[in-house]
Amino acid sequence: MxxxxxxxxxxxxxxxxxxxxxxxxxxxxxxxxxxxxxxxxxxxxxxxxxxxxxxxxxxxxxxxxxxxxxxxxxxxxxxxxxxxxxxxxxxxxxxxxxxxxxxxxxxxxxxxxxxxxxxxxxxxxxxxxxxxxxxxxxxxxxxxxxxxxxxxxxxxxxxxxxxxxxxxxxxxxxxxxxxxxxxxxxxxxxxxxxxxxxxxxxxxxxxxxxxxxxxxxxxxxxxxxxxxxxxxxxxxxxxxxxxxxxxxxxxxxxxxxxxxxxxxxxxxxxxxxxxxxxxxxxTLHRYSAFAYTQRVERLADLMIGAALWNVKQTGLHHQPAVQEKLADLAIYREGINAHLTASIALAQESPGGLLMPNQSLLYTGRVLATRGLPGAMHTARELCGGQICITPDAASFDAPEIAPWLEKYYSINENWLAEDRRKLLAFARDLVNSDYAGHRLTFQLFAQSPPFANLGAVYRNFDFDGPLDLVRRAADLSDRVAAK
The missing domain is CATH 2.40.110.10 (Butyryl-CoA Dehydrogenase, subunit A, domain 2)
Known part of the structure; x- marks a missing residue:
């Protein structure tokens, strides 16, 4: 129980x-x-x-x-x-x-x-x-x-x-x-x-x-x-x-x-x-790759949220160049989502009679998620701006002698006061720019095997017979080729 x-x-x-x-x-x-x-x-x-x-x-x-x-x-x-x-x-x-x-x-x-x-x-x-x-x-x-x-x-x-x-x-x-x-x-x-x-x-x-x-x-x-x-x-x-x-x-x-x-x-x-x-x-990750990749999808959600709140705070969310970078993050996130969703929709019976996510789609989604994560993190850094690496700590915002200055320069308008600005910058720093963030990024190489092993899983599970047969027929290759 x-x-x-x-x-x-x-x-x-x-x-x-x-x-x-x-x-x-x-x-x-x-x-x-x-x-x-x-x-x-x-x-x-x-x-x-x-x-x-x-x-x-x-x-x-x-x-x-x-x-x-x-x-x-x-x-x-x-x-x-x-x-x-x-x-x-x-x-x-x-x-x-x-x-x-x-x-x-x-x-x-x-x-x-x-x-x-x-x-x-x-x-x-x-x-x-x-x-x-x-x-x-x-x-x-x-x-x-x-x-x-x-x-x-x-x-x-x-x-x-x-x-x-x-x-x-x-x-x-x-x-x-x-x-x-x-x-x-x-x-x-x-x-x-x-x-x-x-x-x-x-x-x-x-x-x-x-x-x-x-x-x-x-x-x-x-x-x-x-x-x-x-x-x-x-x-x-x-x-x-x-x-x-x-x-x-x-x-x-x-x-x-x-x-x-x-x-x-x-x-x-x-x-x-x-x-x-x-x-x-x-076959070790036949099932567990799903839960692992789902967590990278959640990291993408956190990066999108942190970046979007930041550009909303600073009034840049209407800029076309900013919207393009947000779209890049959304494409990355939805690419992961699409592979997870399709791997369930096209799930396969396993040798033991269980239902496993479609293996080619799942492993491809995992590679897409891990390969794209460093770039997505850097895009989030760009959208959050350089203040995530230079903002003073919370104790400085509390110190009576200097708090007024930080209140002045970190307040943006009547809705975005210094404390909310500080909270967002601290969260974004820990998500994409801190020692912890670097550890999480490197952890992708350990958590479910290094890139060469992930690519090997894609190679073993992709159906290459379909493209081979397509080109054999389109190029009118001989039957001898098909027998190889």
Whole structure:
């Protein structure tokens, strides 16, 4: 059943070893760096219980009669995808910013493995049963589920076996009750999540049929032997008045150390099976790319809103040159929207009998969103003007000796007084020009694979046969060509 916010908070007070800024964290939910992210995830649980949002955030399971989170529901119809999209929008509206790693995106990775049960059965039928069990647990238990993909990797010109073997997570031994793994993974939100689907990043296994690196499993974030070493948070680097997004929706990334962590057999999803590992790398984002791309659409909405309010404040919104730049942002936003919408309208049945967004349209939309984001951010900067990088902080506007001067030069007219001008400039700075903004932009290279992998997904899913046949017939090529 859907959890409460209190149940979630207690679930991550399990004695896990979390480090940030060189210090051991005593209480993750209350630590200033983690509190915003933990509060946001708790708020999502709370939305599932509030009368106004419960119908959007949950559904009633016909078989069990239990109310479950819509984000965890296996997608079997277009209606399921529309409901998921509405639920994510509801969360982002409530949090007033973009959060990415909160579970609805990462749980989709397990659905990809659900589609590959025949691959899992090749090595051991237990593994296919395990994925079904864990998907059922994600639906019924409502854990905060994240993803563990990227390893430190070390020297990429060498095989893992030819350097420190721990540079890629691997199995060091088997026991009657499970496997023992060692290595490290970079994971967003790991320090305050309940579990992670952990799998390799190797795409080309060469001639290796069996490998201790070809392992995928569900890990309990409270398991002995796990250590979380986190990057510094953006929350607290400035006041919420000066950096409203950084202090509200920053998500903490961790280097998660697996120091001989025991994984019970029932949590192992594949092991020493390079074909299963290659399959999950090729299909990992079959579902989760939708929720990820939807969040870039929301970033576009925020940039349009910040830019448009700014030109309205300064009276430039009637200028044709300004309208052209706003149109560029709108085209970028609607391009993402069109791909998301069409991917639902032309959704496809998956190998496991689920309904997946049209793969060619979804992956193309993701590339459009990520490739166009830097340019869209710069257009938003242009429209907001240079004041986003030179405006004094909120404390200066409060200081009695200098406040009158700032009131004079930041007030525009009787409707736009200095405080609203300051608020908008602070928001725009944090959205497109702060350290936090730069982190969010670079995060696109990490969150769902780098550009070459995204383009590879488009290549594998686009139907090239149609254009080939079109030109064969238009150019009147011989039948010998068609047979190639």
């Amino acid at each position: 859907i959890r409460t916010a209190e149940e979630y908070l207690e679930s991550i007070r399990d004695g896990r070893e979390v480090w940030i800024d060189g210090e051991r964290v005593k209480d993750v939910p209350d630590h200033p760096a983690f509190a915003p992210a933990v509060r946001n995830r708790a708020r999502i649980y709370q939305l599932a219980h509030e009368p106004d949002t419960q119908p959007t955030m949950t559904y009633l399971d016909e078989q069990t009669g239990q109310r479950n989170a819509i984000g965890n529901k296996l997608p079997r119809s277009q209606r399921d995808w529309w409901d998921k999209r509405t639920a994510v929008d509801t969360v982002l509206d409530d949090l007033r910013g973009v959060v990415t790693r909160v579970g609805d995106e990462t749980v989709g990775e397990m659905w990809s493995l659900f589609d590959g049960q025949d691959v899992l059965n090749e090595v051991d039928p237990r593994f296919a049963a395990n994925i079904r069990t864990h998907i059922a647990r994600s639906v019924q238990g409502d854990p905060f589920h994240v993803s563990a993909n990227t390893d430190p990797k070390g020297d990429r010109s060498k095989r893992p076996q030819d350097q420190d073997p721990d540079m890629l997570l691997h199995v060091v031994r088997e026991t009657d009750s499970g496997i023992v793994v060692r290595g490290a993974k970079y994971e967003t939100a790991a320090a305050y999540a309940n579990q992670a689907f952990t799998k390799p990043t190797i795409a080309n296994w060469g001639s290796d049929e069996l490998s201790d690196y070809a392992v995928g499993f569900i890990v309990d974030m409270g398991a002995p032997g796990l250590r979380f070493i986190c990057r510094s948070g953006f929350a607290g680097r400035g006041t919420p008045r000066d950096y409203p997004l950084a202090n509200r929706v920053d998500e903490i990334d961790s280097l998660v150390i697996f120091d001989d962590v025991h994984i019970p057999w029932e949590n192992v999803l594949f092991y020493r099976h390079t074909r299963a590992a290659a399959y999950i790398r090729a």
